Amino acid sequence: MQRAAGPSSPSCSSTSDCFPLSHRSAARCGSESPAEPEKHEVRADHSPTDLSRMRSIVSFYICYLLCLGLGLACVVCVSYWNHRWRGGFAWDGTALQFNWHPVLMVTGLIVLYGNGAVLYRVPLTWGQNKLPWKLLHATLMLLALVLSIVGLCAVFDFHNAKNTPNLYSLHSWIGIAATALFAIQWVVGMAGFLLPCSPISLRKLLKPVHVWLGGSILWLSIAACISGINEKLFFVLKGNGNGTQSYANLPAEAVLGNSLGVLIVAFGLVVLKILSTLNWQRPESRPEDMAYAPLLQEENE
Amino acid sequence: MQRAAGPSSPSCSSTSDCFPLSHRSAARCGSESPAEPEKHEVRADHSPTDLSRMRSIVSFYICYLLCLGLGLACVVCVSYWNHRWRGGFAWDGTALQFNWHPVLMVTGLIVLYGNGAVLYRVPLTWGQNKLPWKLLHATLMLLALVLSIVGLCAVFDFHNAKNTPNLYSLHSWIGIAATALFAIQWVVGMAGFLLPCSPISLRKLLKPVHVWLGGSILWLSIAACISGINEKLFFVLKGNGNGTQSYANLPAEAVLGNSLGVLIVAFGLVVLKILSTLNWQRPESRPEDMAYAPLLQEENE
Numbered sequence: 001m002q003r004a005a006g007p008s009s010p011s012c013s014s015t016s017d018c019f020p021l022s023h024r025s026a027a028r029c030g031s032e033s034p035a036e037p038e039k040h041e042v043r044a045d046h047s048p049t050d051l052s053r054m055r056s057i058v059s060f061y062i063c064y065l066l067c068l069g070l071g072l073a074c075v076v077c078v079s080y081w082n083h084r085w086r087g088g089f090a091w092d093g094t095a096l097q098f099n100w101h102p103v104l105m106v107t108g109l110i111v112l113y114g115n116g117a118v119l120y121r122v123p124l125t126w127g128q129n130k131l132p133w134k135l136l137h138a139t140l141m142l143l144a145l146v147l148s149i150v151g152l153c154a155v156f157d158f159h160n161a162k163n164t165p166n167l168y169s170l171h172s173w174i175g176i177a178a179t180a181l182f183a184i185q186w187v188v189g190m191a192g193f194l195l196p197c198s199p200i201s202l203r204k205l206l207k208p209v210h211v212w213l214g215g216s217i218l219w220l221s222i223a224a225c226i227s228g229i230n231e232k233l234f235f236v237l238k239g240n241g242n243g244t245q246s247y248a249n250l251p252a253e254a255v256l257g258n259s260l261g262v263l264i265v266a267f268g269l270v271v272l273k274i275l276s277t278l279n280w281q282r283p284e285s286r287p288e289d290m291a292y293a294p295l296l297q298e299e300n301e
Numbered sequence: 302m303q304r305a306a307g308p309s310s311p312s313c314s315s316t317s318d319c320f321p322l323s324h325r326s327a328a329r330c331g332s333e334s335p336a337e338p339e340k341h342e343v344r345a346d347h348s349p350t351d352l353s354r355m356r357s358i359v360s361f362y363i364c365y366l367l368c369l370g371l372g373l374a375c376v377v378c379v380s381y382w383n384h385r386w387r388g389g390f391a392w393d394g395t396a397l398q399f400n401w402h403p404v405l406m407v408t409g410l411i412v413l414y415g416n417g418a419v420l421y422r423v424p425l426t427w428g429q430n431k432l433p434w435k436l437l438h439a440t441l442m443l444l445a446l447v448l449s450i451v452g453l454c455a456v457f458d459f460h461n462a463k464n465t466p467n468l469y470s471l472h473s474w475i476g477i478a479a480t481a482l483f484a485i486q487w488v489v490g491m492a493g494f495l496l497p498c499s500p501i502s503l504r505k506l507l508k509p510v511h512v513w514l515g516g517s518i519l520w521l522s523i524a525a526c527i528s529g530i531n532e533k534l535f536f537v538l539k540g541n542g543n544g545t546q547s548y549a550n551l552p553a554e555a556v557l558g559n560s561l562g563v564l565i566v567a568f569g570l571v572v573l574k575i576l577s578t579l580n581w582q583r584p585e586s587r588p589e590d591m592a593y594a595p596l597l598q599e600e601n602e
Binding site: 164165168169170171173174177208211212215216219220222223224226227229230231233234247248249250254257258261262265268269272273276277 | 465466469470471472474475478509512513516517520521523524525527528530531532534535548549550551555558559562563566569570573574577578
């Protein structure tokens, strides 16, 4: 780990500047941690301020491990479902091509997207030039977007081969909206935050929209996945003599599909918890010490 | 309107204390609004600080009107769908009883819930004793919870009358989880924030969890609604000779149902935008000037 926000951080001029907002307000409000919150000179001792920071970092990594574990579980679960119960994968216009759709959407639009979103929260990335992490964030998101688009191609090809109309269900409306917003978000984010010519005022204007839309796209994607899994299970578990039991009887495949939905929701909750916790924000992007600077000079927006 | 946060507010000791975080950081970063952000004495002039505050309040009310309008549109749309296309309402174990389910869930778990969540953001409620607004928040949420529970009873009764199993689909798992979390959130919120005996340290601990879980419950409810509408439209629009067209042909009912889903998502996006915008937080609950005090003395947690 390079550096956590704290008194020794070069980007922080004082203990209170370096300390997360919620700690400051908690201390002001008489919390159980009497961290001398009103002192503005640099502290030399290592407790209880350091202890509190360490607790915050440890609790972040527990949450982050949960995020990684749940993400992996989602990918394994959706792959196993389609491999074991839906016949596996192909790219031939049959149902085997359709099977790529849930795997690629869950992997791209949920798991890779969520991991790309929380990247800046990892303390390991703090205290270094932000540019490489920005490029990694953009690359992870681009990979997520490409997987999602290939996942959409899988279902469009399958529908076209069967002469089934595209984009009629609410699931498809929400899913295509999530992917379209994601594509717009990526292009605008790239132009606004990575191109050296983008003005600081534009970045300042974009950032809150980028953050809010980022979280909203994840929830839209989750809603699309939940409705898609639900629809698929009703489609395939009819219990009308095609060798399958009815969904209503909750056969093993139904339990697996429902569990995938629960895992996706749990993953989303953890990602949104990480994103919404002020203590875990990359230090220089916290409101009290955030400063904008052109790209390739000081990476702070 | 009673009072907006500003230099004249008794809860704010200075311009910068009263001013939203994002304004402060924006000004520090050289925004287009040169609002002398570092001055800590009370200002007597009315621009550009007052102009900026006024802009913030006006943009809040535009967003709030959008929230009210979208909420009303959701209730009208779900009621019209079930009245016009599904035969109306009854409480007799038939499909007419089921029709109460979408109407009550959308009205309770989405629209009333969302409006209860953004209540503290309305500037009209600022600068007064918080207790009446807390009671209104708790009452709105209780009403939302009761409507949701009656909505669940409608579908359980309908299933029982038809000997259909309950709680097998992913839609039902997500929906019941959202309602259960909502009930827990209400009880814990009531005990933690409204009972005079609850200690300040407990309130401090509860608040971030209450806020994060509050937003998460809304998104879970939206995912449940989207999957429910999608499932219902596939159930009823089979196009197999029962007098209806197939969902795939997008008849009028399908367009109405899909539009309801889009309205619900738009409502959720606006509510989450209102909740996540720091400028629009009730002044004394902003991190920099939040102070905890026992209930019935000073209502600040």
